[in-house]
Amino acid sequence: MTSKAIDGLVVMSEDLELVYDGVFDNKVPNIWHKVAYPSLKPMGSWINNLVERLGFMGKWIEENAPPSFWISGFFFTQSFLTGIRQNYARKHNLPIDTLQFTFEALDKEENTEKSPEDGCYVFGLYFDGAKWDYQSKTITESTPKILYSEIPYIWLKPTQEKILWDERKDVYETPVYKTSRRAGTLSTTGHSTNFVMSMYLPISEQ
Structure with a gap:
């Protein structure tokens, strides 16, 4: 959705603008923080950590408790x-x-x-x-x-x-x-x- 707003295909809402600014500044947007776990990581490290968490949980679901x-x-x-x-x-x-x-x-x-x-x-x-x-x-x-x-x-x-x-x-x-x-x-x-x-x-x- 953010990419479409950047391309002018949809209206850039306030929330989308916050996401865009966060990505540009390498900071996790506040609207993501509100529904996520506490973290002090910059955007790149936060994304990598999120992928690791999903991998851990996914393996647990597929293979039972580790x-x-x-x-x-x-x-x-x-x-x-x-x-x-x-x-x-x-x-x-x-x-x-x-x-x-x-x-x-x-x-x-x-x-x-x-x-x-x-x-x-x-x-x-x-x-x-x-x-x-x-x-x-x-x-x-x-x-x-x-x-x-x-x-x-x-x-x-x-x-x-x-x-x-x-x-x-x-x-x-x-x-x-x-x-x-x-x-x-x-x-x-x-x-x-x-x-x-x-x-x-x-x-x-x-």
């Missing part, structure tokens, strides 16, 4: 996490509101080609200002001049055990956001538009 999940590719991540807890609750006949997640970072050589017995493996997350030490299996200081580093595959394991994370000194509360802006608003579902959850990962004693 053994590990690209958590960054979800539109409504909180709903996915609720689904994982629901599956566990039904399997073990437990009330879902009594469940919480534990978090286990996997070693590089661990097999993620087969789904775990309970919970799920997720990937696609990054540390901001930190990195993962595979030898000590802890969060450590980031490498100089490297702001972002990939987080290992995480095993999200539902449990009914009451874990008082705030009293633990051996873990760090790692907030998970959809974008690096680290800010959001409450949506009509009662969830944040950006904050997803807090993970609790081991830290070194130093």
Whole structure:
């Protein structure tokens, strides 16, 4: 439609003009942002990311659930996490509101080609200002001049055990956001538009 408006075949509406300006400036038009997932990417990277998301979902539909999940590719991540807890609750006949997640970072050589017995493996997350030490299996200081580093595959394991994370000194509360802006608003579902959850990962004693 935008190309037809540019060629003068249809009237250039305000919305079409916004799309045209966005494409010209390599920015995602606001009318797309309103119905899409949060993203800070420029237009080109945003399109590539959208294609990757569609590919991930399409493969899931055609081949059933994958053994590990690209958590960054979800539109409504909180709903996915609720689904994982629901599956566990039904399997073990437990009330879902009594469940919480534990978090286990996997070693590089661990097999993620087969789904775990309970919970799920997720990937696609990054540390901001930190990195993962595979030898000590802890969060450590980031490498100089490297702001972002990939987080290992995480095993999200539902449990009914009451874990008082705030009293633990051996873990760090790692907030998970959809974008690096680290800010959001409450949506009509009662969830944040950006904050997803807090993970609790081991830290070194130093």
